[in-house]
Amino acid sequence: MKIAVVGAGAMGSVYAGLLGDAGNEVWAVDIWKEHIEAIHDQGLRVEGKSGDRTVRIKATIHPEDVGTCDLIVIATKAMHVESAARSIKSLIGVETSVLTIQNGLGSFEKVAAALGEERVTIGVAGGFGASIKGPAHVHHNGMELIRLGELNGPVTPRLLSIESVWSDAGFNVKAYDDIKRMVWEKLICNVCFSGICTVSESQIGQVLEDSELWKIAKGCAEEAYKVALAKGIRLSFNEPVPYVLAFGQKMPRARPSMLLDHIEGRGSEIEAINGAIVREGTANGVSTPFNSVITSLVLAKESKLGLR
Known part of the structure; x- marks a missing residue:
């Protein structure tokens, strides 16, 4: 081929x-x-x-x-x-x-x-x-x-x-x-860890071990889960926090690609990940304060670094 x-x-x-x-x-x-x-x-x-x-x-x-x-x-x-x-x-x-x-x-x-x-x-x-x-x-x-x-x-x-x-x-x-389910199940994990790891410059395990960072991470995941339900996405789980926790525990030393982009001097996919939850939340009547703040912080960081 x-x-x-x-x-x-x-x-x-x-x-x-x-x-x-x-x-x-x-x-x-x-x-x-x-x-x-x-x-x-x-x-x-x-x-x-x-x-x-x-x-x-x-x-x-x-x-x-x-x-x-x-x-x-x-x-x-x-x-x-x-x-x-x-x-x-x-x-x-x-x-x-x-x-x-x-x-x-x-x-x-x-x-x-x-x-x-x-x-x-x-x-x-x-x-x-x-x-x-x-x-x-x-x-x-x-x-x-x-x-x-x-x-x-x-x-x-x-x-x-x-x-x-x-x-x-x-x-x-x-x-x-049903590929939409697969897209959203991965997205919820990305939303949980990508933005907060990037803002705090942390590995996934460091986020899990820090109660303040984890509060924000799981807040992002819970918002994404609510948006998925509002859109009628049929997910394979009913509790988002155990789902993303299990995902993160498999790779505690990993750094999400969003953080790696910053380390290597590139702009990130924030608007397609956490930013997408904000947009879809607005369209479907779901409040997304955690994702809104994380998106703004990453965008501000990229502007400060000259990546936008």
Whole structure:
């Protein structure tokens, strides 16, 4: 299968490397010239839970170099997904499927508006802990699960075909009839820890051990849970605090990607995570004071750091 991975950051590089190692024709597309040139010259090293390998794949900063693909994986940060989708129209053929994998809310709608809802599917990735070690070198601590779904369900033959490609590449992957539930269940965990870890510059375990930080974190999660119920999302749990606590206890030394973005001098996905709860809460009549304050603090911090 010919696959383009658009956005070859940490997660995108893991996807590209393992899909390429499975025998697919993979193109990494990214604006980071040094990274792309290193992949082109020496291959992409993927190290971590999946092993340690260097994979020869194609790489470019120019989407028009790629040509028509069978599958396009959009793996950019949420704030870049709209421009990424607009830049890849030359990759779209009659049978092309697009899989967009981002944190938070809103990315699917932007991709669907740019490329057509009928060709777009949703992915939810969890438990990778991926980071870029340098140009053409990515590391990941785990590879828990890739969840796949159609926007309005149920599972389709197209989705099962995509699932098979990822499974053959060594990913734990499962197609779901109700992907909205999966999006929200991950979002509630992200909302709990991402913003507060970023503001306090803490690992997840440090938040759990600090009563004041944990009060704010669980307040964010409880608000997100209430918003999900107001939207009619059918969650698999009835108590959000034990759910997010169990999630956090599995990775006490982890630093959410939002905090890592700040450490590496980048803006974050705050508006697609905690900020999304504020917007959806307003639209559905749910008060979200914890998420409102956290969103404002992260945005203010980014302005102070010159990231906005």
